[in-house]
Amino acid sequence: MEKTDKRWTDALHKLKVYIHTIGSLSEENWLILQNTLTVCQFSKGDYILTPGEVCQSIFFVTQGYCRAFYDKEGDEINTAFYFEQEFAANLKSLTKNLKSEYAIQVCESLIAVRFDRAQLLAAYQLSPEIESFGRKLLEMLVARQEEQMALFQLLTAQERYEYLLQHQPQVVQRISLTQIASYLGIARETLSRIRSKVKNV
Amino acid sequence: MEKTDKRWTDALHKLKVYIHTIGSLSEENWLILQNTLTVCQFSKGDYILTPGEVCQSIFFVTQGYCRAFYDKEGDEINTAFYFEQEFAANLKSLTKNLKSEYAIQVCESLIAVRFDRAQLLAAYQLSPEIESFGRKLLEMLVARQEEQMALFQLLTAQERYEYLLQHQPQVVQRISLTQIASYLGIARETLSRIRSKVKNV
DNA sequence: TATTTTATGTGACCTTTATCACAGGTGCTT
DNA sequence: AAGCACCTGTGATAAAGGTCACATAAAATA
Numbered sequence: 001m002e003k004t005d006k007r008w009t010d011a012l013h014k015l016k017v018y019i020h021t022i023g024s025l026s027e028e029n030w031l032i033l034q035n036t037l038t039v040c041q042f043s044k045g046d047y048i049l050t051p052g053e054v055c056q057s058i059f060f061v062t063q064g065y066c067r068a069f070y071d072k073e074g075d076e077i078n079t080a081f082y083f084e085q086e087f088a089a090n091l092k093s094l095t096k097n098l099k100s101e102y103a104i105q106v107c108e109s110l111i112a113v114r115f116d117r118a119q120l121l122a123a124y125q126l127s128p129e130i131e132s133f134g135r136k137l138l139e140m141l142v143a144r145q146e147e148q149m150a151l152f153q154l155l156t157a158q159e160r161y162e163y164l165l166q167h168q169p170q171v172v173q174r175i176s177l178t179q180i181a182s183y184l185g186i187a188r189e190t191l192s193r194i195r196s197k198v199k200n201v
Numbered sequence: 202m203e204k205t206d207k208r209w210t211d212a213l214h215k216l217k218v219y220i221h222t223i224g225s226l227s228e229e230n231w232l233i234l235q236n237t238l239t240v241c242q243f244s245k246g247d248y249i250l251t252p253g254e255v256c257q258s259i260f261f262v263t264q265g266y267c268r269a270f271y272d273k274e275g276d277e278i279n280t281a282f283y284f285e286q287e288f289a290a291n292l293k294s295l296t297k298n299l300k301s302e303y304a305i306q307v308c309e310s311l312i313a314v315r316f317d318r319a320q321l322l323a324a325y326q327l328s329p330e331i332e333s334f335g336r337k338l339l340e341m342l343v344a345r346q347e348e349q350m351a352l353f354q355l356l357t358a359q360e361r362y363e364y365l366l367q368h369q370p371q372v373v374q375r376i377s378l379t380q381i382a383s384y385l386g387i388a389r390e391t392l393s394r395i396r397s398k399v400k401n402v
Numbered sequence: 403t404a405t406t407t408t409a410t411g412t413g414a415c416c417t418t419t420a421t422c423a424c425a426g427g428t429g430c431t432t
Numbered sequence: 433a434a435g436c437a438c439c440t441g442t443g444a445t446a447a448a449g450g451t452c453a454c455a456t457a458a459a460a461t462a
Contacts, residue, residue, distance in 0.1 A: 070355055079354050092347045095340040101351070124336075128329035135325075135332060138339040143293040145346045150302070152353045153280050153386055154273055157419080177440065185354055187420050192441055358449075378410065388450050393411055 001039050007111055008039045011062040015113045018060070018085055023136045029129045036119035042066075042110040048088065049104040055093035057114045061086050064110035065174065069182070070102045078183040081107075081171055087141065088112070108174070157186045158194050165198075202240050208312055209240040212263040216314045219261070219286055224337045230330045237320035243267075243311040249289065250305040256294035257318045262287050265311035266375065270383070271303045279384040281349075282308075284371055288342065289313070309375070358387045359395050366399070 001008055012034060019025055025033070040059070042048065048066060049055055061082050068080040068090070079102065082088035093100040094117055124131035151160060161184060164171050171180065181191040202209055213235060220226055226234070241260070243249065249267060250256055262283050269281040269291070280303065283289035294301040295318055325332035352361060362385060365372050372381065382392040 070351070072355055077355060079351065090347075091340070092344040095344050124333065128332065131329065131336060132325065132332055135336040135339060138336060138343060139292070139296040142339060142343050142346065143296055145343065145350065146291075146293045149346065149350055149353070150271070150280065152350070154271055154278060176438095178438090188440080189421080189442080190419055193419095196441075377408095379408095389410080390412080390451080391449055394449095397411075 001041050005039075007041070011039045011060075011111055011113050012037065014062045014085070015060050019133065022140060023133060025129060025133055029127050029133075032127055033123055033130055033133075036116060036123050038114045038116075040110075040112055040114050042106045042112070044106055044109055046106045046110075047103055048106065048110075048112075049090055049093075049100055049102075051101060051103050052099050054097055055090040055100050056117045058087050058089040058094065058117075058120075059112035059114055061088060061110065061112045063112075064106065064108040066104055066106045066108075066110055067179070068102055068104045076182060077185075078179055081175060081183070083170055083174075087137070091141065107179075152185070157184055157190060158198075160184050161191065161194050162198065202242050206240075208242070212240045212261075212312055212314050213238065215263045215286070216261050220334065223341060224334060226330060226334055230328050230334075233328055234324055234331055234334075237317060237324050239315045239317075241311075241313055241315050243307045243313070245307055245310055247307045247311075248304055249307065249311075249313075250291055250294075250301055250303075252302060252304050253300050255298055256291040256301050259288050259290040259295065259316040259318075259321075260313035261316070262289060262311065262313045264313075265307065265309040267305055267307045267309075267311055268380070269303055269305045277383060278386075279380055282372055282376060282384070284375075288338070292342065308380075353386070358385060358391060359398075361385050362392065362395050363399065 015037075016030060019030075042064075048059060051071065059082075061084055063084060065081060065083045066088055067078050067082070068088070069076045069078045071077075080088075082104075088104055090100045090102065090104070092098060120134065124134060151163060155163060161180075164180070164184075171183075175183075177191055177195070178188045181188040184191065186194075216238075217231060220231075243265075249258075249260060252272065260283075262285055264285060266282060266284045267289055268279050268283070269289070270277045270279045272278075281289075283305075289305055291301045291303065291305070293299060321335065325335060352364060356364060362381075365381070365385075372384075376384075378392055378396070379389045382389040385392065387395075
């Protein structure tokens, strides 16, 4: 995508707005950061990250969505969905420079702002305020992960589905039953039965 | 505990060694950081964090261990164990200033270095290098959490137990069967059966 | 040591969920 | 419109794990 494209500036604008919700960044530092960013477009089915590859980027989704999934003996197991205003990456692979054990694939035509790992680290060196932003971003991601973990350790399949309905309604609205079942760790038939039970209550 | 206590300097030394494994910190900044730290001792059964309380500290364990657990309708459900050279905290509560939904309790007489949230944030302001350390620490914690999540989403009960045997043998060695079962999300009888099956293979 | 408490092992039985099979349904392609 | 691929719903059956009951072992306490 060209820097002059309306979608480019649009995506960066959305990111800027988002950044100001988690802390401040001076105009000067925003410009430094902005110079390290690119805006990318992907089509449905494209891979943002493939197994075996080392994750080099964090993507801030501004349109569409994608999913992370493992291949377990031929079965695809979803572990996350990333929607608008969310950050998609394999953080373990990114920070520890390890090969990814899972894939991230586009589900719905995607526009995202790309943070390149090396350039981001360089920006941290240039500006403590940018590193401070990086820390706050990580704090948010850690908090979200912690919540996600509790979901899986504490709740039954049905409770997890009801949790999604309440807390992540867009997951239920935009994603197929089969994909949600894989995410919840249950068979699609079981989710179909849960769904009809919940409806009739 | 007194600052002159041998265990105090001993704990700080262990922390210092650990910090140098995740990145460098100048002697000057180490001294700044050190001034914000306290070394605490807890007895078996003590609570480091109680439900409803806002988490104000991160503890670097140097001796003994503790566990995090939810109370789900009277049943205690373990979600984590923190051993020597690990950081114990409710990161969601700490970073978002929310009440904790779970407790952290000492299982085996504990010595830990305490990072106070407010003082740590102040140290970040004083020194970008300390904030950089904070970011790297979070990156490690995020990576560990991500691995933990995959464990629960991908593996069956028996596979999870075998994973523990291989990757976290101290969990199996130091913690009772009942506590491990609660951590794995299975009945203690089931774990007992898995254990006898695994032994006889 | 004797006594009590707590943790673990094991069988019988029950509940939940997975698996297999198949019947519509929806949307895309030709 | 016909054909095809893919998704969802539902029944029958199998397997995994939970629950209850009780025996035994280990640890704590008197």
